[in-house]
Amino acid sequence: MSFEMPDFTPAIPEIFILCMACFILVADLFVSDDKRVITYLMSLATLVVAAMITINLHSTETVYTFSGTYVKDAMSDVLKLFIYLITAVVFVYSRGYLSERNLFKGEFYVLGLFGVLGMMIMVSAHNFLTIYLGLELLSLCLYALVALQRDSIFASEAAMKYFVLGAIASGLLLYGMSLLYGVAGTLDITTFSNVITANNLTGGEYSTVLALGMVMVIVGIAFKLGAVPFHMWVPDIYHGAPTAVTLYIGSVPKLAAFALIMRLLVEGLGELHAQWQDILIIMAILSMGLGNIVAIAQANIKRMLAYSTISHVGFLLLGILAGTKEGYSAAMFYTIVYTIMTVGGFGMVLLLSRAGFEADKLDDYKGLNERSPWSAIMMLILMFSMAGVPPTIGFYAKFSVIEAIINVDLIWLAAIAVIFSVIGVFYYIRIIKLMYFDKPLDTSPITSTPDMRLILSLNSLAVLALGIFPGSLLAVCVAAIT
Amino acid sequence: MGFEQIVFYIFSAILVFAAGMVISVRNPVFAALFLVLAFFTSAVIWILLEAEFLALTLVLVYVGAVMVLFLFVVMMLDINLAVLKRGFRRYLPVGFVVAFIMIVQLVLIVGPEQFGLDKVESPTPRAADYSNTEELGRVLYTVYVYPFEIASVILLVAIIAAIALTLRKRKHPRFMSPEQQIKVRREDRLRIVKMKSETKL
Amino acid sequence: MVENYLPILVFIVLGILFGIAPILAGYMMGPSKPDSVKLSPYECGFEAFEDARMKFDVRFYLVAILFIIFDLEIAFLFPWAVVLDEIGMFGLVAMAVFLGILVIGFIYEWKKGALEWE
Numbered sequence: 001m002s003f004e005m006p007d008f009t010p011a012i013p014e015i016f017i018l019c020m021a022c023f024i025l026v027a028d029l030f031v032s033d034d035k036r037v038i039t040y041l042m043s044l045a046t047l048v049v050a051a052m053i054t055i056n057l058h059s060t061e062t063v064y065t066f067s068g069t070y071v072k073d074a075m076s077d078v079l080k081l082f083i084y085l086i087t088a089v090v091f092v093y094s095r096g097y098l099s100e101r102n103l104f105k106g107e108f109y110v111l112g113l114f115g116v117l118g119m120m121i122m123v124s125a126h127n128f129l130t131i132y133l134g135l136e137l138l139s140l141c142l143y144a145l146v147a148l149q150r151d152s153i154f155a156s157e158a159a160m161k162y163f164v165l166g167a168i169a170s171g172l173l174l175y176g177m178s179l180l181y182g183v184a185g186t187l188d189i190t191t192f193s194n195v196i197t198a199n200n201l202t203g204g205e206y207s208t209v210l211a212l213g214m215v216m217v218i219v220g221i222a223f224k225l226g227a228v229p230f231h232m233w234v235p236d237i238y239h240g241a242p243t244a245v246t247l248y249i250g251s252v253p254k255l256a257a258f259a260l261i262m263r264l265l266v267e268g269l270g271e272l273h274a275q276w277q278d279i280l281i282i283m284a285i286l287s288m289g290l291g292n293i294v295a296i297a298q299a300n301i302k303r304m305l306a307y308s309t310i311s312h313v314g315f316l317l318l319g320i321l322a323g324t325k326e327g328y329s330a331a332m333f334y335t336i337v338y339t340i341m342t343v344g345g346f347g348m349v350l351l352l353s354r355a356g357f358e359a360d361k362l363d364d365y366k367g368l369n370e371r372s373p374w375s376a377i378m379m380l381i382l383m384f385s386m387a388g389v390p391p392t393i394g395f396y397a398k399f400s401v402i403e404a405i406i407n408v409d410l411i412w413l414a415a416i417a418v419i420f421s422v423i424g425v426f427y428y429i430r431i432i433k434l435m436y437f438d439k440p441l442d443t444s445p446i447t448s449t450p451d452m453r454l455i456l457s458l459n460s461l462a463v464l465a466l467g468i469f470p471g472s473l474l475a476v477c478v479a480a481i482t
Numbered sequence: 483m484g485f486e487q488i489v490f491y492i493f494s495a496i497l498v499f500a501a502g503m504v505i506s507v508r509n510p511v512f513a514a515l516f517l518v519l520a521f522f523t524s525a526v527i528w529i530l531l532e533a534e535f536l537a538l539t540l541v542l543v544y545v546g547a548v549m550v551l552f553l554f555v556v557m558m559l560d561i562n563l564a565v566l567k568r569g570f571r572r573y574l575p576v577g578f579v580v581a582f583i584m585i586v587q588l589v590l591i592v593g594p595e596q597f598g599l600d601k602v603e604s605p606t607p608r609a610a611d612y613s614n615t616e617e618l619g620r621v622l623y624t625v626y627v628y629p630f631e632i633a634s635v636i637l638l639v640a641i642i643a644a645i646a647l648t649l650r651k652r653k654h655p656r657f658m659s660p661e662q663q664i665k666v667r668r669e670d671r672l673r674i675v676k677m678k679s680e681t682k683l
Numbered sequence: 684m685v686e687n688y689l690p691i692l693v694f695i696v697l698g699i700l701f702g703i704a705p706i707l708a709g710y711m712m713g714p715s716k717p718d719s720v721k722l723s724p725y726e727c728g729f730e731a732f733e734d735a736r737m738k739f740d741v742r743f744y745l746v747a748i749l750f751i752i753f754d755l756e757i758a759f760l761f762p763w764a765v766v767l768d769e770i771g772m773f774g775l776v777a778m779a780v781f782l783g784i785l786v787i788g789f790i791y792e793w794k795k796g797a798l799e800w801e
Contacts, residue, residue, distance in 0.1 A: 003621075003624040003625050005773070006627070006628075011628075018635065018784075022638075022784065022787045025642065025787060025791055026787060026790055026791065026794075029790075029791065029794040029795065030794075066627060066628035067624075067625040067626070067627075067628075069626065069628045069629060070628055105646075107642060107646040110642060111639070111642065111643070111646075114635065114638075114639050114642075117635065121632060127629070129626070129629045130628060130629055130632065133629050133632040133633065133636065134632065136636055137632060137635060137636050137639060140636060140639050140640065140643060141639055141643075143643070144639070144642070144643035144646060144647060147647050148646065148647075150647065179592075182592075205596065205601075206596065208590070208591050208596065209591055209592065209596055212587065212591045212592075486685065489692065526692075529685065529688050530685060532684050532685060534684070534688075535761070535762060539758045542754070542758065543751070543754055543755055543758055546754070547747075547750060547751045547754045548751060550747060551744070551747045551748060551751060554743055554744050554747050555744060607684065607685060608684040609684065610684060610686060610687060612684045613765065614684070615761060615762045615765050616762070616765050616766050618762045619762030619763055619765050619766035619769075619770070620766050620769060620770065622759075622762060622763075623762075623763055623766075623770050623773070623774040623777045623778065624770055624773060624774065624777075627773075627777045630759075630777065630781065631777070631780055631781060631784070633759075633781075634756075634780075634781040634782075634784040634785055635784060637752050637755060637756065637784075637785060637788070638784050638785060638787060638788040640748075640752055641749065641752055641785075641788035641789075641791065641792060642788070642791065644745060644748045644749065644752075645745070645749075645791070645792055645795055645797045648741050648742075648744060648745045648748075649745060649795060649796070649797050650741070651796070
């Protein structure tokens, strides 16, 4: 294999995040506990500067470097910008919660930043090897973050489950990749796809091997996404992890998981679309069904949001399985909207929690309107958006994926999706009922920092504003998919 | 059947046996030792595949280091065997069914039907002076430099995670600082109190 | 290439034979009349009090895992050292970056006190 000097320019954001994460890691050692806020501010500044670099480097053309293991295209730039944005919001929301629980340590931010690096690597990967390494880097950070609260048995149990299931998923993904390598003899995604097309391998004697490799890869992806029937870990981990970590796990990695699907299934295995479409249809129906129905039975809001995540994953898969450019941009739009809504939803849980009180039961939301009308309105907007009620962005997200599958003549599937989303409205509305029509059980004042209040309000208002003017974000997503 | 094939079958048989023992023996220490055997036999199979560097790394890193860690963990945890084995019998039938389906699938898919010697001819053996390590080195640090650097970041995160999760500071460390011991002066330790001699009542 | 490993295979086989043969010979030829007293564990004339295995301190584990990480790092150095003359300056810098990232980890564990034994 010939080697030419790689061009480092496209990878400057990754290099910057790496350098800053290392710098913060070392700098944090010299910061005393009462000045830990310095670490926090440096982490936020890192994300802001990285965003500026990414915007500066942005171009619509696709650039490959590092011998084709790295790709920078419109999709990767957009996803990276949202990764920075959502992670920064996560950092802002979690500060109060962490410091009340003696978790306000440099490691949280350093692991968070390394997780961001892992996601950026996944988003920009153009080789099975890089995809896998990025995924492992992200997963390793997430396992450690879940276990960070060492004295909590729930967190340790959640970390253990997450680690074991995550390792199995990575193993399956890797096995699938090795079978695909066995068929095509290359790890490079474009070359792989070309080899499959050129040698007509989908129908040849290696078609079964190819299919098994594809199934293994899909299982690995489904585990990471939390799609039914590989969803078992989601509620337990969301519930057991400290809420600040749940906020992180529940939101940003879904952007990277979307990129994982795009790189592996669409770019790599695009030729096998007819085969993976059927698998994804089954997973999407099961996810939407199980997620929305089981969420009704939950008494804990973290578990409820976990099942809500599972149902959203089902909707996300709808966009992918459509197999059209329109469907992919709808799925991307859905993923971005999902992260914005989820980060707001868990942000509300963090807002209501205080030292020694988690605010994770549905009963804790009773009479929120009496305690804090503004918080209740914000929660109302977020719940309406997750349910997909019209003037909010959640409606347009659901609308665009359903439109995409109707355009490929899967009208029955669209009907199922609508039915399940109507069922889902029930448990979101129940929270609104609790907030507005019940008497509060707990009347202590809500304490939070002004920066968190401000960002959370902006978060919820953005959900509303984007719902009224969805065009710009949708246009970004359409432009990102080439 | 060539000599290499005989070696392959012997060592694969040992590998499958060892892997089976890992999950079925009662004593976790034996399980760890059988895992060593499994790693070792897979290293032999990798050598047959001419992947000598990876085979030696497997022995050095896994057998030499990772298994020591495994044994540590097995000994460190006070494992209650009865609790560990409780679900075993109950889930055994389901496990067998799943394993059986997997084996049938794999035999059908990667078996001789697809990858038999008549379908894919075996590569010509390399010359005696061929070095797999050199071949690996030529691409790992140039073509695959990006994954290579990511690997180091993963190792860094592993260091951070291991320390963040297991390091506990003792409240009263019994750590002695020679520097401070040497610096001690008589005045720090000894106090001469002048007292009047007491008179007998 | 594989033929280079034939002596090692022979060595392994001989090693196993020499290890097993004496044990087997002793087992087959020696008299064996076990009874319950002979088979019971002996501890200075007392019944055994507890399990012979005892818990390790978690710090041993930390040292072991830190060792493994640097052990893996060394494994990456071998192929690099073999071809350093071919991959030139680029390979040198690539390894410098690799080691640099791990040195950050080393500084971290040093300053954090993970290497101290209290």
